[in-house]
Amino acid sequence: MSFNVTARYFDGKTSAAQNVTVIIDDRDVLIDDPDGEICKIARQDLLLCEKPETNRPLRLRRAQDNGMRIVFDAQDASSVADALRHGSPAVAVDEASRKSITRLISGIVGFTVLVGLTIWLGVPVAVNLVADHYPRQSEIALGKAGREQILFALEQLEDDFAVCTPKNAADRAVQQIVAQLSNSTPFEYDYDVTFVRSNIPNALALPGGQVLVFSGLLDIMESQEAFTGVLAHEIGHSEKHHGLRNMFSNIAVTQLIRLISGGSAMVPAEFILQQGYTRDMEREADQFAFETMERANIRMTDTAVLFGKLNKTLKDGAHGLDLPEMFSSHPDMEARIAQFENGPSTGAVDISDQDWQALKSACDD
Numbered sequence: 379m380s381f382n383v384t385a386r387y388f389d390g391k392t393s394a395a396q397n398v399t400v401i402i403d404d405r406d407v408l409i410d411d412p413d414g415e416i417c418k419i420a421r422q423d424l425l426l427c428e429k430p431e432t433n434r435p436l437r438l439r440r441a442q443d444n445g446m447r448i449v450f451d452a453q454d455a456s457s458v459a460d461a462l463r464h465g466s467p468a469v470a471v472d473e474a475s476r477k478s479i480t481r482l483i484s485g486i487v488g489f490t491v492l493v494g495l496t497i498w499l500g501v502p503v504a505v506n507l508v509a510d511h512y513p514r515q516s517e518i519a520l521g522k523a524g525r526e527q528i529l530f531a532l533e534q535l536e537d538d539f540a541v542c543t544p545k546n547a548a549d550r551a552v553q554q555i556v557a558q559l560s561n562s563t564p565f566e567y568d569y570d571v572t573f574v575r576s577n578i579p580n581a582l583a584l585p586g587g588q589v590l591v592f593s594g595l596l597d598i599m600e601s602q603e604a605f606t607g608v609l610a611h612e613i614g615h616s617e618k619h620h621g622l623r624n625m626f627s628n629i630a631v632t633q634l635i636r637l638i639s640g641g642s643a644m645v646p647a648e649f650i651l652q653q654g655y656t657r658d659m660e661r662e663a664d665q666f667a668f669e670t671m672e673r674a675n676i677r678m679t680d681t682a683v684l685f686g687k688l689n690k691t692l693k694d695g696a697h698g699l700d701l702p703e704m705f706s707s708h709p710d711m712e713a714r715i716a717q718f719e720n721g722p723s724t725g726a727v728d729i730s731d732q733d734w735q736a737l738k739s740a741c742d743d
């Protein structure tokens with residue numbers, strides 16, 4: 379016995395919906411798209427996103443959530459629910475559905491509040507308010523999803539690209555540096571540094587504690603203190619929620635709705651790739667790095683030397699791939715070099731030379 383119904387299909391990768399025919403039979407659910415391609419999913423691999431209710435649309439997702447959604451109209455919901463319940467096995471309801479509904483509602487409320495505040499207070503104030511109250515766990519999930527998207531995009535764009543697998547000593551060194559910094563300046567997030575093989579001398583921060591460091595930057599670093607300066611700057615972007623602020627102020631309304639309703643926190647790569655930080659954000663991150671290093675008693679002159687080198691490399695020529703946080707677009711490069719040159723010239727990072735070498739060669743085979 380089988381049951382046919384039309385539905386909207388979201389592939390979990392783009393926000394566009396497809397109209398499809400869904401065939402529910404005793405063992406599988408088949409999705410037939412307009413191009414005639416059929417996708418078969420076993421019943422046990424599916425979950426209902428919520429308990430079926432009269433006059434409410436019904437959503438189906440994969441048990442291993444990949445963002446894919448099949449949405450049935452309210453009028454079909456009860457017959458679809460019946461068809462899914464009868465058969466072996468019956469399709470279960472997501473245990474966490476209550477939670478996601480709460481999240482959806484608070485998301486919509488948050489969005490409405492954002493629009494309201496924007497009208498009353500102007501965009502920047504409203505954006506900061508909302509960014510400050512965005513749930514911490516969601517920001518972490520957003521950063522992780524963003525990292526995956528950036529890595530995916532880089533893989534398409536750069537031939538030589540690879541995610542590096544540094545030695546344990548390198549990870550240990552990073553965590554030790556983070557610990558030394560956070561000792562006097564407690565951080566909101568745990569920091570996770572991903573090393574990426576690329577000639578571009580770059581580093582970037584994503585929401586919720588994700589930092590990417592490119593090997594092109596490691597190559598021109600002369601000391602662990604210079605690395606620490608860059609890391610402290612990136613941590614500044616994360617701690618001050620700059621990514622989130624950018625997102626709220628610039629993202630298209632449809633994307634925002636998708637973000638707060640989908641729960642899977644997919645960030646389009648093209649968005650992150652185009653997104654630079656504002657001049658004020660850069661200054662704020664520099665100030666954060668300066669104060670954090672000062673409190674941790676770490677010399678800043680090495681960071682100034684590194685910035686000087688970057689400035690020179692970047693003046694000599696572009697790198698072809700325009701990424702945010704590419705230090706070329708950094709405002710007032712001369713002023714920032716002067717700021718760090720005038721910072722403390724003594725005080726070291728507590729990692730062994732061996733661990734620093736492991737960190738510096740994180741992307742060497």
Ligand SMILES: [Zn+2]
Nearest residue numbers: 655660663703
């Ligand atoms: Zn920056």
